[in-house]
Amino acid sequence: MKRCLAVAMVLGVAAAGAQEHKFKKNYAQDGVYWAATWEEALAEAKARNVPIHVAVHKDN
Amino acid sequence: MESSTYTDKKYIEASRMWVNVACHNETGHEVDAMIAGKKVTVCERYWNIPCDAHSKGSSAARGKYTGITGVPCTVYADPEGKELSREVGGKSASELIKIQEKVLEKVPGDHVSVVEWNQAAKLLADADAAFEKGEWKKAVEGYTRVSKLPKKVLKEKGTAGLDKLETKGRELITEAKEKIATDKEAARKLLRKVADDFKPLACAKEAAAALKEIPADEKK
Numbered sequence: 001m002k003r004c005l006a007v008a009m010v011l012g013v014a015a016a017g018a019q020e021h022k023f024k025k026n027y028a029q030d031g032v033y034w035a036a037t038w039e040e041a042l043a044e045a046k047a048r049n050v051p052i053h054v055a056v057h058k059d060n
Numbered sequence: 061m062e063s064s065t066y067t068d069k070k071y072i073e074a075s076r077m078w079v080n081v082a083c084h085n086e087t088g089h090e091v092d093a094m095i096a097g098k099k100v101t102v103c104e105r106y107w108n109i110p111c112d113a114h115s116k117g118s119s120a121a122r123g124k125y126t127g128i129t130g131v132p133c134t135v136y137a138d139p140e141g142k143e144l145s146r147e148v149g150g151k152s153a154s155e156l157i158k159i160q161e162k163v164l165e166k167v168p169g170d171h172v173s174v175v176e177w178n179q180a181a182k183l184l185a186d187a188d189a190a191f192e193k194g195e196w197k198k199a200v201e202g203y204t205r206v207s208k209l210p211k212k213v214l215k216e217k218g219t220a221g222l223d224k225l226e227t228k229g230r231e232l233i234t235e236a237k238e239k240i241a242t243d244k245e246a247a248r249k250l251l252r253k254v255a256d257d258f259k260p261l262a263c264a265k266e267a268a269a270a271l272k273e274i275p276a277d278e279k280k
Contacts, residue, residue, distance in 0.1 A: 032075045
């Protein structure tokens with residue numbers, strides 16, 4: 001059982017690591033710059049002295 | 061809003077005066093794409109970030125801003141993260157621009173756009189890299205450009221870089237002077253380098269002056 005679980009986990013990780021996404025041609029070359037993390041957003045807002053715009057969308 | 065408001069050219073332009081955080085706990089909109097010649101995996105709905113970023117952003121916002129009962133909801137916060145106001149319901153690009161202009165007025169002082177910020181960050185990164193490699197002319201040029209940018213906070217970063225160069229230049233002058241007794245030519249070479257590469261900094265003038273003070277070699 002343990003062996004089966006280990007194999008399943010390895011396959012799962014490999015599948016996640018190798019995940020391919022659809023390649024989107026002509027992707028927009030400009031857009032709204034979204035912060036990568038909340039901490040980064042806060043640090044940048046302080047440094048630039050600008051407000052933070054938090055856009056809350058879909059939620060379960 | 062993701063497919064209309066956030067892709068509106070005027071809205072994109074206005075968004076430069078903000079730090080934008082997307083909070084959306086659903087994932088699965090990722091695509092591979094080329095942005096500025098680089099292959100990236102990004103969320104189709106939030107242009108430059110992967111789904112993981114807006115999903116984590118959702119958890120952060122939910123923890124910080126309570127009472128969000130309906131979506132879409134837009135929370136506006138000051139640079140410290142303190143909520144200033146919020147809007148519930150979908151908004152058009154022009155509506156959001158007007159609301160955001162009013163919120164921006166509530167934050168006093170000089171505001172730095174993300175374009176200016178990124179430009180300065182690139183110049184500073186290049187100047188820092190040049191400094192580490194000992195490419196002094198390039199570092200002087202980079203930090204000088206940043207020190208001439210219009211915004212005070214950016215100017216200060218450029219000035220700090222030039223101060224760092226002044227310190228380095230003086231260290232090299234000291235090193236050169238220590239060599240005079242044993243190797244005048246090496247001392248001259250180093251001082252010439254500081255005098256040339258660190259222009260127009262004060263240390264460059266000091267190096268030029270120190271160069272003149274080295275006694276001439278005795279004739280054999």
